[in-house]
Amino acid sequence: MSFFSRIVLVAGFALYAALFGEFFLRAFSPQSFIPREVTGAPYGVRMNKPGAVYRQRTPETSAVVRINGQGPRADREFSLEKPAAATRIAIFGDSYFLGYEAPIEEIAATQIEADLRAAQCPVEVLNFAVSGFGTGEMLRTLEAKGLAFHPDVVIFQWHHSDPDDNLRSNLYRLGASGLEETGAVYEPAMGLRETLEANAAYQFIANHSHLFAAGRERASRFIRRAMAGHVFSRATTTGADVSAERMASETDIAMLARAEADAKTAGALFYVVDVPGVQSRARFNSSFRLLPDRLVSRANYLSPINAFDRAASNDRKIYWEKGQKHLTPYGNAVLAQMVAESLLADEAARTALDCRAGEARDRLAERSR
Structure with a gap:
């Protein structure tokens, strides 16, 4: 031959x-197609690509993700200055807060805004979350962009993946004077991503081939674990296997403290919201387990774990069970209601958000049915 x-x-x-x-x-x-369109931000981390519109498809759901011209997930633009008589919440997180696998009207940020408006709080919620973000990238985005929109409340997400994400990004370190910037830029594979996104043949394969989707997901998971030192671990993004988890480091804690100080200096309140890991349809574990008790016992650290436990049943999903297992619209609603009720129960937050209604809990309970 x-x-x-x-x-x-x-x-x-x-x-x-x-x-x-x-x-x-x-x-x-059947595989899931969960594209994300990000680009390099002028401040050295990733941001959502302004004006991007793309569809995410899984065997369970389909949703369109629309990014406005400024980077937040929104169907409208925001002025830097707050409108007259309006208040603002700025949200920072990863794909859970960005609302992957859910339409915009059903993501947590939108439902928090709707719940608070139902309680007569004239609030706008700006969603600065970006898929893959850790605390360091949230902090960089808060300082470089988020505070310019004059938020009255700042909310950071905390997920069990954050310690690993922070290790990979290497944006901050503890020095003699406290938290210091390393000078690093974290825009992983951005040049390759932009080259591939400009290739029509690649885009067709990436958006239609189930074999390619399966291989890409496994390769991406391996690379993320390798960069965080878990290459031989069986830990997954669901949080079900906690045997190889990385506890929050002093640097992680210092980043949260700096974000809180930034918010306070800007005249805003600061909250951290737990996104629990899922073990089964009715069992969850709080991502706050990775933080010290001295933090999570504070009133501005909010966890929906009890709300999830009450809402869980074999008939309703809090998290999708295929795809990348983000929150379902129901799960987003439970999380949003917990956040809204916590803010309304806090006199300082009610004042900051100019809330006028006393019957907020009854209204929120009615919305959740």
Whole structure:
């Protein structure tokens, strides 16, 4: 057999294997397509690509993600100055707060805004969350962009992936004078991403091939774990396996403290919201387990774990069970109601947000039914 014939034979087998794998996955194990469109921000981290519109599809759901011209997930633009008689909440987090796998009207940020407006709080919620963010990237975005919009309340997400995300980004360290910037820029593979996104053939394959989607997800998970030192761990993004978890470091805690100090200096209140890990449809574990008790016992550290436990049932999902397992619209509603009720129960927050209604809890309870 000639060399050319061997090449043709190998190529034929490879094509057959690829086609077989594609049809097998489509028939028996449909994959999820969870694109994210990010770009480098002028302040050295990622941001949502302004004006991006893309669809996420899983075997359970489909949702369009729309980014406004400034970077937040929103269907409108925001002025830097607050409108007359309006108050603002600025939210920072990763794909959970960004609202992956949910339409904009059903994500937590939108529902927090709706719940507070129902309680006669004239509030706008600006969603600065970006998929993959850790605390360091949230802090950088707060200081470089978020505070310019004059928020009255700042909310940071805390997820069990944050210690690993912070280790990868390496944006801050503890020095002799406290928390210091390392001078690092964290825009992983941004040049390659932008090159591929400009390639029509790649985009077609990435948006339609189940075999490619399966391989890309496994490769991405391996790289993230390797960068955080978990390459031999079986820990997953669900939080079900806690055997290899990294507790929050003093640097992580210092970043939260600096964000709180930034908010206070700007005249805003600061809260940290727990996004629990999911172990089963009705079992969850708080991501606050990675933080010291002296923090999570504070009134401005809010966890929905009790609300999730009460809301959980075999008939309703808090988290999607396929795809990347983000919050369902129901899960977002439970989280949003907990946040809204906590703010309304805090006199300082009610004052900061100019809330006028006393019957807020009854209204929120009615909305949740």
